[in-house]
Amino acid sequence: MATITAALVKDLREKTGAGMMDCKAALEANAGDVEQAIDWLRKKGLAKAAKKSGRVAAEGLVAVAVRENRGVVVEVNSETDFVARNEEFQALARAIADVALEKSADVEALLGTHYPGGGTVQEAVANAIATIGENMTLRRAAELQVHKGVVGQYIHNLVAPGLGKIGVIVALESTGDPIELAGLGRQIAMHIAAANPQALDAAGLDPAVVAREKGVLADKNAGKPAHVLEKIVESGLKSYYKEVCLVDQAFVHDPSKTVAQAVKESEGRIGGAISLKGFVRYALGEGVEKQESDFAAEVAAAAGGQA
Structure with a gap:
């Protein structure tokens, strides 16, 4: 069984906004796999889509x-x-x-x-x-x-x-x-x-990302009649496109219209x-992990280990 560390729970919580115990349960249910845990939380309605921005480190x-x-x-x-x-x-x-x-x-x-x-x-x-x-x-x-x-x-x-x-x-x-x-x-x-x-528009999105979004929407609404489920997934994808596709996003200078409008x-x-x-x-530095350092420890080390 994978060891679920506090750092792993904290990382998942920062990415999803879900509660600490929910994050711990998600990680335990998915052998410590963060990406699977994100989907697990979303299927249970406990988290929004994973944040796309990686830790800015460089x-x-x-x-x-x-x-x-x-x-x-x-x-x-x-x-x-x-x-x-x-x-x-x-x-x-x-x-x-x-x-x-x-x-x-x-x-x-x-x-x-x-x-x-x-x-x-x-x-x-x-x-x-x-x-x-x-x-x-x-x-x-x-x-x-x-x-x-x-x-x-x-x-x-x-x-x-x-x-x-x-x-x-x-x-x-x-x-x-x-x-x-x-x-x-x-x-x-x-x-x-x-x-x-x-992406610029829906056609520019990675098909694997769209498939994953469809899967989450379908699993969240499992048990509903096929024709109802299809409409729910279609509606959910439209909402998703409004979040991630440039032309469909609300224009920051005038949120009453989309960028395309x-x-x-x-x-x-x-x-x-x-x-x-x-x-x-x-x-700057998106997607690059930087090793966290203990500044106080570095200073102590530079001084020969003296506090």
């Missing part, structure tokens, strides 16, 4: 660079937030984003690309490690481009121009006024930063049809 910066109809977002990690405030590190992150905008946002290709001032991006990172004295990595990068239109951008928790803790780019295809379109793009990018959609209503002002083509949202 430090560093997210950099965004946009030029009219093309934009990139990159994440450069460091060990401490102190280094993220270092001007040299900030210059490195910003320069990498600029190189990605000019060349490619494929990480492997980007690392081998020429870096301003000489050498490659990979060598520039290595030089910064040697100079600043802390490990750094170019973790990920992505790009968006439209034939006609703009790539909107937004950076949350701005640390310096083009740099912050959350970076968003969103592609809007349109022949309308580019200045007005850029303003709308920024609003939508701000919405994405706040609402954290998982807000875009449609902007077409007259902008002077052309608008199509949302995609978005990228990077939150």
